[in-house]
Amino acid sequence: MNAKADLHLHTTYSDGALSPYELVKKAKAAGLEIISITDHDSVGAFDEAIEIGKEFDVEVIPGVELSATLDDLEVHILGYFFDYQDKTLLESLAVFREKRLRRAERIVDKLNRMNIPIKIESVLANAAGNSVGRPHIASVLVSEGHAESFHQAFNKYIGNGRPAYERKEEFSPEDTARLISEAGGLSFLAHPGRAISELLLERLIRSGLDGIEVTHPSHTPELVRYYRGIVNEYFLIECGGSDFHGGLKGDEHLLGRIGISSETVDIMRRRLLPN
Ligand code: AMP
Ligand code: ZN
Ligand code: FE
Ligand code: FE
Secondary structure: OOOOOEEOOOOOOOOOOOOHHHHHHHHHHHHOOOEEEOOEEEOOOOHHHHHHHHHHHOEEEEEEEEEEEOOEEEEEEEHHHHHHHHOHHHHHHHHHHHHHHHHHHHHHHHHOOOOOOOOOOHHHHHHHHHHOOOOHHHHHHHHOOOOOOHHHHHHHHHOOOOOOOOOOOOOOOHHHHHHHHHHEEEEOOOOOOOOOHHHHHHHHHOOOOOOEEEEEOOHHHHHHHHHHHHHHHOEEEEEEEOEEEEOOOOOOOHHOOOEEEEHHHHOOOOOOOOO
């Protein structure tokens, strides 16, 4: 399938490898007409991306990827079409980024206690003042010879449940959905994958989300059908994208291949119209 819209992309404003300029240019070359950059806890790419989008004739929708906790499970929530200058939203994003910094320090401490002497300074240099995440730590582990690959760094050390893993601070799905909706946007459960029981899914739906990310590289055709069914059953809307990180995760081939149609984006827009 060749998608016209990809609403899940990362740049150097969080843990992606490409700048907004490089990403928009690549998106255009891959045949995309509508994109959203959904950096973790940051909308820093938006101003730049919208300008470059005009140059390349690519529509750029404001987006963000947030993390929330339900019981013991970390879920990701995507926000779209919000006012990206909303003061409360920007303040919350700054708090989330600060918490990411503290968590990166805790992960590096754990690694140091495991006799892996990487420095927080190297991780932060890698993140270059932007939203710091585990991929920045993984890159240091690889470049300093403590892991053979990005994936091995996650599998051995910092992946969920691995020895140097540290959780994010708790923020509820309700509060996340409210933050986005009060900034005028729509919120979606990102890539639920196989990890979520129908019971948890129902609780998440009731927490105020507008929809579910149905198309995502981690979803098999069966999962795509399953979540599309849930979307219809609960009168939700769907979104989708490649979760492209700029080639960091061997995801180079995904751009332009995984996403949604422009008609699906129109359905999102109609949800925003006043009743
Ligand atoms: P963080 O927001 O710091 O928890 O980092 C999450 C990001 O790390 C995800 O968006 C992915 O880009 C990446 N990631 C998580 N798990 C893995 C994994 N097992 N292998 C490669 N990348 C991963
Ligand atoms: Zn990421
Ligand atoms: Fe995610
Ligand atoms: Fe993502």
